[in-house]
Amino acid sequence: MIALELLASILADPFPEGISHYAVGGLFVGLGVAVIYLGTGRIAGASTFLESTLSYGSSLSRFQQYRPSRDWRVVFTLGIVAGAAVYAVTVGDGVWTTEVQAWRLLLGGILIGIGTRVGKGCTSGHGVCGVGSVSGTSFVGVATFLLVAIGTAQLVMALGVVP
């Protein structure tokens, strides 16, 4: 029953907001990775920042392997924050705040922190850089987290958790 409703909703109007801002945004994301890659040979994923930054304050052996890249990863992340701020004050709608509840953000964040690090990448590492590298591992990684995330979001919605 739920599957039928899903199918109906997908077929009804898969892109109610259009696709242009999604595609243009994606091109900018790819361009950011490409600029860094062409200049430095480094492949910038967003989740390694978590472990590399922890190496400043923790002597755990797991984090020490990221010491050589930790400085530029901080700069990359500051650039992401600044780039989104530029969007917000230029073509965007200014400051925006989520309605999603704090417990969902915190618990989701903890699982993301564990999962992306154990699973060797996130939506940018596997999804953009890995897929762009035609990496079989990344295709498997993307398929795994995409399907599980869709299932989870459906379950959360079915349980009536809003927002």
Added chain:
Amino acid sequence: MSAEHEAHPLFLPLVFAGGLLFGFGLGFSHMAQPEVVLSFLQLRDLGLLFVMFGAAIVTGLTFFLATRFLGDAPLTGDGYGRRLKALDRNVLFGGAIFGVGWGLSGICPGAAYASLGIGNLPILWGIAGMFIGAYAQGYVRSASDEPRVVGTRAGDD
């Protein structure tokens, strides 16, 4: 403190510029808004597919052309390579845990940093959670890795 390969004066400015484009794109695509990501995962708006594939096409073309036709990267002298990781159980196990977190919250690492940039302060709950999770897995894995990693990796920079 910087590693030797970061000595070029344009290294960090270029990384920052790349981050700017990356963050601008995440803002422009609305992926920095958990509600939009959730509407994608709930299959109500599939437009987000164009973000990931649009980006992957640009990086794919760049990686393909650079590895074939370019020599070494100008700012580091490093060769160009692809992002290849070994496929093992961790990719499935970690990917599934990430998937539950993504589906529950509508955030992922890059989009969360970008969300902070559009003034979304509640996202700090998510970013704090990511660091807690990353630390927890590092704590567990360091305990099992200890004898091997300390000797070989600690002095890299």
